[in-house]
Amino acid sequence: MTAAGVVLVVDDSAVNRKLVVQLLSGLGLAAIEADNGAAALEIVRGERGESVDLVLLDVVMPELDGYETLAAIKADEARRHLPVIMISGVDELDSVVRCIEMGATDYLPKPINAAILRARVNASLADKRVHDLEKEYLERQAALTETIERQRRELSRFLSPQVAALVSTAEGEQLLAGHRRQITVVFCDLRGFTAFAEQAEPEELLGVLRDYHRMMGEQVMANGGTLEHFAGDGMMIFFNDPVPQEDHVERAVRMAVTMRERFADLGRGWRKRGYDLNFGVGLAVGYATLGRIGFEGRYDYGAIGNAVILASRLSSEARADQILLSQRAFAVVEELVEASSVGELTLKGFSRPVPAMNVERLRNSADAVADFAPEAVTG
Amino acid sequence: MTDDTPATLDDAVLAALRDSVGGDHAFVADLVETYLADGSTQIAAIERAVGLGDAADLVRPAHTLKSASFTVGAMRLGELSRGLEQRGRSGELDGAAVDAAEARVEWDAVVVALRGWLSEPRS
Numbered sequence: 001m002t003a004a005g006v007v008l009v010v011d012d013s014a015v016n017r018k019l020v021v022q023l024l025s026g027l028g029l030a031a032i033e034a035d036n037g038a039a040a041l042e043i044v045r046g047e048r049g050e051s052v053d054l055v056l057l058d059v060v061m062p063e064l065d066g067y068e069t070l071a072a073i074k075a076d077e078a079r080r081h082l083p084v085i086m087i088s089g090v091d092e093l094d095s096v097v098r099c100i101e102m103g104a105t106d107y108l109p110k111p112i113n114a115a116i117l118r119a120r121v122n123a124s125l126a127d128k129r130v131h132d133l134e135k136e137y138l139e140r141q142a143a144l145t146e147t148i149e150r151q152r153r154e155l156s157r158f159l160s161p162q163v164a165a166l167v168s169t170a171e172g173e174q175l176l177a178g179h180r181r182q183i184t185v186v187f188c189d190l191r192g193f194t195a196f197a198e199q200a201e202p203e204e205l206l207g208v209l210r211d212y213h214r215m216m217g218e219q220v221m222a223n224g225g226t227l228e229h230f231a232g233d234g235m236m237i238f239f240n241d242p243v244p245q246e247d248h249v250e251r252a253v254r255m256a257v258t259m260r261e262r263f264a265d266l267g268r269g270w271r272k273r274g275y276d277l278n279f280g281v282g283l284a285v286g287y288a289t290l291g292r293i294g295f296e297g298r299y300d301y302g303a304i305g306n307a308v309i310l311a312s313r314l315s316s317e318a319r320a321d322q323i324l325l326s327q328r329a330f331a332v333v334e335e336l337v338e339a340s341s342v343g344e345l346t347l348k349g350f351s352r353p354v355p356a357m358n359v360e361r362l363r364n365s366a367d368a369v370a371d372f373a374p375e376a377v378t379g
Numbered sequence: 380m381t382d383d384t385p386a387t388l389d390d391a392v393l394a395a396l397r398d399s400v401g402g403d404h405a406f407v408a409d410l411v412e413t414y415l416a417d418g419s420t421q422i423a424a425i426e427r428a429v430g431l432g433d434a435a436d437l438v439r440p441a442h443t444l445k446s447a448s449f450t451v452g453a454m455r456l457g458e459l460s461r462g463l464e465q466r467g468r469s470g471e472l473d474g475a476a477v478d479a480a481e482a483r484v485e486w487d488a489v490v491v492a493l494r495g496w497l498s499e500p501r502s
Contacts, residue, residue, distance in 0.1 A: 012439070012443055013417070013443045013446055013447050014413050014416075014417050015410060015413050015414045015417060015446075015447040015450055015451065016446060016447060016450060018409070018410050018413055019396075019400075019410060019450060022400050022403075022406055022410075023399065023400065026400065026401060060438070060439060060442045060443075061439075062439060089442075089445070089446060091461065110446045110449065110450070111392075111446065111449040111450045112450065113399075114399035114400075
């Protein structure tokens, strides 16, 4: 239907109905006719009710009169916004007042006057259009919000939760664009993994990685680390970004120690099956540039800086079950851990030998720093 | 007919009606035919309700005949119907039989007048 609107005309008088329909068609409006209130309600509640923009309703009718019909429309959650104009004789103003109190929009006096009909119908249709637009707008807003929420949920499955949250905030955009900050970087991987990967069946390999990632992932989350990436058995995690953490070095060390403890159980099971795999960690503190790294179509949230390289080299040097700290990292957590020197290491890309410490264990919480988070020392 | 008695047929109303639908005489003629067909049903319903003394059943046909009559310019019948509708609403049917008889006579006059209007040549 190409009409500018659809009007339901409810009147038991065929003469009035015909006249109104004719006048409406002169206004470019299509009409649906009903000769009593019950028939009108059937139309309003049915499929055609969706298309109705306005109801012109006679007060005095058989079956269901104008009051009852009006009350039923206004009681219908889906249709109560449908404007209703009462058609009423000038000697029935009392009933008009009652209808307007019941929610009717306006009234049209009988005998029908073409100019009044045009003015009142157009005004009501304009109101209806505003209401429809408002409803459409709200529905679109809700759909948009739902889409954003879904994207955020999906993103948080692929990205670190901290990074996923960044993507949907205004200040996040600035952080993504790039910034410098002091961070603690942790690299960990499995000694013997390359040899294992050469011999193992693909199913075995994936099974081992799944168990390992799950266990490590739990510790990353529990300690608030940002997982930058994992590649096979290797993982890079950093702290103090994008969410600032005053105790970022302590968090990183606690995470590494807990990972090593948890790994002991996992490794025992593997060794029974003949897999010779061991865990090693490198940990360093320093300034890095953080933000979006990559190219259009594929970006990661990443960190670039000396601390990243140092942690990576320390991880390569770490022997089975070692957690190697850079000197600066050790200086921060000295009171928290028992550690032993592994001497000065010659690392690729570093002109001078680098001193490193291996973390033996965490000190008991009683003699360690005061604000020691209890969940981090379990296991 | 005295001066304050409304006309059986007010040609001006029909002319205004025709103007309001863009001078579509055929439409007005069709509307008048509809009125004549419906009106005979309503006048019969009025007589039946008055005969049975059923005030409630008098209201609707009198109401419908009233508004349709005013629409086509049958002013006197419109007034008579209004009186009958009010009697129905008040439940006061004493003298309603006289009014109903008067409405019947007026209806016959309206039919003649409208038939005459319909048969007038149009330019």
